[in-house]
Amino acid sequence: MTERLSLAAYQTRAVDGLSRVIRKVAELHDRDPAHRQAIALKSGVTLLQSPTGSGKTLVLGRVLEELRGALSRPVVWLWFAPYSGLVTQTRKALVAQCGGLRVRDVAKDREPKGTRDGDVFIQTWATVAASNKDARKVRRTSEAALSFDDLIASWRDAGFFVGVVIDEAHLNFGASAKVAAGFYLDHIQPDFTILATATPSDEKLEAFERTAGIEVASRVVVPRAEVVEAGLNKVGLKLGVIRFREGDRDLIDHEQATLQAGWTQHCRVRERLKEHGLAVSPLMLVQVEDQAKGGEDPVKRVRDKLVEIGVDDAAIATHTSGQPDPDFHSLAYDPDTHVLIFKVAVATGFDAPRAWTLVSVRPNRGRDFGMQIVGRIMRVHPSVRPIHGQDDLLDSGYVLLTDPAMQAGLQAAVDELKAVRESIELITDNLDLYEFGNAERQAVASDAPKPPFTPKPPENETERQERLTHLIEQGVVRADVQNMPDTEKDRAIVAGETWQSMSDTPLFGDLPESKKTETGKAPSKLNFRPYPLRKDLDLPRALVRELPPDPMKLNELVHDIARDFCRSADMLGLLQRKLTKAHLNLRDLFAAEFQETVDLRLRLSNARVAEKAQLAFNFNDAIDPRLLKRALVEELRGIVDDRGIEAEEHDLRRAIELAGMTEPEKLKEAIKTVQARNVRTDASEPVPEQYFGPDGLSEAGKSAYGVFPHRLNKEEQDFAAFLDADKTGTVKWWMRNPENETWATRLILPSGHRFFPDFVVGVSGRTTPDSIALIEIKDDGETGRLQSDRNVEKIRVQHREYRNVFWTYRSNGTWIRARYAEGLHKIVPNDRFDVKELVYLG
Structure with a gap:
């Protein structure tokens, strides 16, 4: 036989307060029976607000028990629970702890004869108010039993009060509020109503009040601190966040990591219980999302991951609407069950005092649902109460949410944490919010209007070259864009033509502009002419080009x-x-x-x-x-x-x-x-005999074509002049190495892309074919462009025949030689660029 529990101080006060309210309302009914319904609706409704795990069922049962024989007339109580599983749990609790009450079943026992003071019928709303077959049977009088409506009428004829207890009231006031209110008003018409909840939702409660025309006249509120002090709620609730090592985040299944963290904490609790000599087997709850239509089964997915991290498959139980466990409520006391996977049903009212850890791999459904979930792990096991408040590990419940990276960004994770926090706020007076990690940076939208015209990228190489050449000649795009990858060229083309379109738009829109006075003819297009390859510089017949491997x-x-x-x-x-x-x-x-x-x-x-x-x-x-x-x-x-x-x-x-x-x-x-x-090499494509450029190009003494080529950017132009001015005898000749020209030399990069160094230079004393050195020019050594992945890849390769490529940029007017620093994985300055060093192969 179960030992009858003594009430904690706050429970005793709650029982006394609720009992006083019912006695007072009974007196009002006796004094003015003609206004019974008005009294019931305006004064007869009382709310018990008490934290999950505080013993609401015990308090309510003792109230009903204390009222036996204490009123002028006997009372029959109709107790409504939100779920069928809680009906069984409530029946067992009342039978064990409230022996003065008689628990009955409205589906099987509708015999009015023998009804006595303190009889309690426990059911869900669906048992009596729904349109299903079972509900219709309960509402129909037969030879064997009265209908539920006739049963209530017979009680009133016999002089009974009718009282209603609505447990987990916030759930009964949801989508079914109108149906519940109608049944409550039209069929039950109770004399007393006790609403009990851990998470009162004002909106739902007010909706029920408006629909049913009732007023919650009295409230008995139990603060969480008293429940903790009595040893029925754990002292703390700890939220766990996993911190990964740098570089490991992408290598880990975050859901499995969260399960592993939860299981680790579960095992710590288990070992600590053993150290205290307590024969308690802890339980870990795992909440999963609903299965998407045609999607994978989340229960199976999580179960497989639990087994993979070392949890015995036989120690894992599941309970969902699709896979209900017939012994669901016994799981709370089965020491061989270490993990319970669930979706929603276990969230409310499931009494699991041996649960310490909750892992949630789904977004919470708001503050009420989150509070009920947390409530499952805040209860204190009876065997642990003697050491309550003495062990930090056992005095806390643990909640682990799926890693923020798996949610819809960090903001969604913060919202999820807030949802849990808000539901907890309902059961504590003081709660500080701590946000973990870095706040998500908000994208700043530009206030600038979008241009009315957005050009399309080129569709082929020919179109790309034509459009880019035009923009370079117009001075809209820098010449060095020619040396960039095709994606960068296309971006420059679109940006340049967009800007050109915007700049061509009249300042005042479509207003007519005054005609310009003609001062002369418009400048004609540049006249191009051939510049012959020089024969006096001992130039190579062809350049050696690298080709991909066979x-x-x-x-x-x-x-x-x-x-x-x-x-x-x-x-x-x-x-x-x-x-x-x-x-x-x-x-x-x-x-x-x-x-x-x-x-x-x-x-x-x-x-x-x-x-x-x-x-x-x-x-x-x-x-x-x-x-x-x-x-x-x-x-x-x-x-x-x-x-x-x-x-x-x-x-x-x-x-x-x-x-x-x-x-x-x-x-x-x-x-x-x-x-x-x-890599293969080829030198079959000769250097062109002529270079076509605009008439009037500046002469260059060491240039392969005798002039400084057209379309050099400023850095290239100045470096070409630097080479041409060499007086040391090192530079014999130089030529521009145009990108994508079939005759130009190139290197094959590890990525398979081609690299065309900017200049080919004939160097006296260099032991490469035709004494050639290759040089790459960069704008400067400060910009991020220099450190791009493509440049870092380029600077690390050598030509099969021409060997090392010299890299240089200008800093404060001085040409600096660049090198690749292996340890830093970046391009760094080496020393001042000296043309004499072009002789060296390294």
Whole structure:
């Protein structure tokens, strides 16, 4: 037999307060029976507001028990719970703790004879007020039983008061408020009404009041602090946020990480309970989202992830509307169940005092729902009450939300945290809000009006060159745009033509403009003329161009790359890497100054690693990433077999993908090295015999065509003059190396793109074919353009025949030589540019 519980001080005060209200209303009914309905609606409604886990059912039961024999007439009570599961739970609680009451079932027991003071019928609204078959049966009189309506009438004829208890009242005042109100007013017409809730929603309550025409005349409010002091609510509620190590965020399944963090905290609680010698098996609750139509089953997804992190499948239970557990409420006391996966039904009224940890992988549905969810983990297990307030770990509930990155951005995560906070505000007097992480930067919208005309990008190379040349000649776009990638050229074309269109628009719109006085003829287009290739400078017949490796030898190429990469990367170390470190930051929402950090070991996600590694192997259009990965797997397989290391295929693939993500420069270096060995060269395209440029170009003594070429930007123009003015005898000749010209020299980059250095220079004493050195000019060493990924890739390659490319830019009027700093992974100044150094191959 269950021991009868003693009431805490606040429970005793609540019982006394509610009982006094009912006695007072009964006196009003006895004094003025003609106005029974008005008294019931205006004075007979009382609200009990008490935190989840504070023992509302016990308080209500003891109130009904105390009123037995205390009124002028006997009372029959109709107790409404929002869910059928709570009907069973409430019946068991009243039978165990309120022996003076008799619990009855309206679906099976509608015999008026024998009804006595304190009888309690427990059901949902759907049992009596819905239009389903069972409800219709209850509302129909038969030979075996009266209808529910006739049963109520028989009680009144026998002189009984009729009282109503509406548990979890905020849920009964939702979408069904009108139906509930109609049934409440037209059929029950109670003399007393007690509303009980942990989360009073003013809007829903007011809606019910308006619909039913009632007024909540009395309120009994129990503050959370008293429930904590009595040992029925945990002291703290800690919100956990996972902090990943730099670079690990993309390698981890954030949902699985949150489950792992929750399970880690669950295990800490379990071990602490053992240390105290308490035979309590804690429970972790996992809330999942609803299944989308045609989508994956979230319950199965989460269950599989729990098993993967080490949770015994037999220790996992589920309860959803689609997969209800017939023994749902017994799960709260089953020590072999360590995890309960649920959607919504468990959120309200489910009594689980052994639950300490809640993991939510779905957005909360507002403050009421969030509060009820949290309420499941705020109860204190009876076995723990003797040490209540003495152990920080056991004195708190723990809530872990899916990592913000998995939600709709950081703002959505903040909103989710606020929803939980607001529901908690209803059960505490003081609560400070702490926001974690950086606030999301808001995009600033420009107030500038959009231009009326937006040009389209060019559709082919010919159109691109024509439009870009026109803009350069008009001075709208800089000449050095010619040396940029096609995407940058197209962006410059669209921007230039847009600006040109806007600048061509009359200042005052369509107002007529005065005619301009003709002062002369419009300037004619530039006259182009040929400039012959000089024969006096010992110029090369053709320039050596690099060509991509032979496509027919691609298999050999990828195997060479695989060999080089596997030798340079820490493949064996990555092969063993399955976990990574992280931290779980726990912050107490009730005592904001208290926070704690827990170390985590999180499992790397093979799926996330594979997804994020795609780009690492997909930067060279000439190399099929599938072939490269296959070659890498074969190479790594050979290495582990030689060393006697056991590894599955998926382990090898994960190691390779991790290497591609964490050591991308080594992969590019391997491709660069192998490509340099396999790149082809060609010198069959002769240097043009003539250069076509505008008439009147300035003469240049060392230029291959005797003039400074047209379309040089200022830096190129000045550097060409710098070369031409060399008096050391180092520079024999120079020529512009135009991008995309078939005869121009180029280098093949690891990405497969082509690199056309700006200048080709004949250097006295340089031991390369035709004594050629290549030079690349940049605007300056300060702008972000210099440090672009493309430039960093370019500066690290050497020409197969002409060797190193010299990089230079001007700083404070001085030409500076640039170099690549391996440790910094950026381009840095080396020293002052000296033409004499063009002789050196390095």
